Amino acid sequence: MTLLLATREEDTDGWKRAFAEHLPETEVCVWPQLGDPRAVEYALVWAPAENFFDELTALKAIFCMGAGVDRLLTHAGLPADVPVVRMVEPALTEGMSQFVLYHVLRFHRRMDEYRRQQQRHEWRPLPQVPAGERCVGIMGLGALGGDVARRLADLDFTVAGWSRTARSLPGVDCFHGGDALTAFLRRAEILVCLLPLTPATEGLLDAARLGELPPGACLINASRGALVDEEALLAALDSGRLAGAALDVFAHEPLPSQHPFWEHPAVAVTPHAASLTAPESAAAAVAANIRRLERGEALRHVVDRRLGY
Ligand code: NDP
Ligand code: OXD
Secondary structure, eight states, rough: OEEEEEEEEOHHHHHHHHHHHOOSSSSSEEEESSSSSGGGEEEEEESSTTTTTTTTTOOOEEEEEESOOHHHHTTTTOOOOEEEOOOOOHHHHHHHHHHHHHHHHHHHTTTHHHHHHTTTTOOOOOOOGGGGEEEEEOOOOHHHHHHHHHHHHHHHOEEEEEEEEEOTTTEEEEEESGGGGHHHHHHHEEEEEEEEOTTTTTTTHHHHHTTOOTTTEEEEEEGGGGGGHHHHHHHHHTTEEEEEEEEEEEEEEEEETOOOTOOTTEEEOOOSSSSOOHHHHHHHHHHHHHHHHTTOOSSSOOOOTTTOO
16 A cells, blocks of 8 residues: 655655554655555645646545645545545644643733833733633634643633534533624633634634624634634724734735734734644554554544535
8 A cells, every 4th residue: 555645845754754653564655756646545745736636546535734624625636535534633732732721821811911011120910810710712622622622621711612513521611603603702801713714714703703702802813814804803903902812824824024913012923833743643643544444444534525624
């Protein structure tokens, strides 16, 4: 069996080493050096070339290196009848939880205000709100949002979550569906966006939705930039209606150098690095899934192309 990788050149050795350990019986080749294309049964890709899939007639599954499959699903050559599997692996989940927890605690403990006070040499303790009196709202309760919710509940925050279908998580007030969105947003003093980008979520956080957050709320967006109306977000930050934003993803990436987010005092920018797939644990997850399929069992984490995630 052959696995074809389409990855950045600098990452190739790490992936090859990881697959040599977790899938030793498999030949691993790297696009575009693929030998006989009819021997390729599995592909692991992030942003494959336009003609990547053209001759791959024996594919059994396409694994995405990331959790978000929005770009892959719009690839013109993506075969219609081959399952697409999104990335769910422990390092990706842990990295995202660290990123979100860091920013939640930063906002909750008003660290930006202390920084500004320090710049003014101003010694002034600010009131300390107990975690239980702070509501963190998490949009998306999947592999990543679910883990974030659990960890925030463990820290005694009041946690609300919103998903498409009904979910039940210990310590989390769960909301679902469009009808419950206003009630959910009204509670979210710190809003965490971990939704996939799909036709149903694109532009979801527009001026009206941002206006439903409590005054002084903060936003953490680590999902995809296109979920948020960036102009509306800037207006809400400029007016002080929203107090802060931690943004890892943007409508246009890399974020253009003249973009107002770079200099905005209430915005923290990171370069789409909230969490990175780790070849070691990701190869283990892909290998386990391939073994399942080879045993005749169903693949895990298959994307529903109709829903887009
Ligand atoms: P999952 O597919 O596991 O979870 C998605 C969650 O979103 C589910 O709870 C789902 O609801 C909910 N959802 C989807 N559509 C809707 C909708 N229309 N209305 C309400 N809820 C909806 O995804 P992951 O947790 O693995 O990843 C989430 C996203 O995080 C990725 O798609 C990617 O864009 C982003 N990401 C960003 C990274 C970064 O470094 N910035 C790294 C990794 C991921 P339900 O439970 O009902 O299905
Ligand atoms: C992902 C990402 O989707 O890195 O995994 O954005």
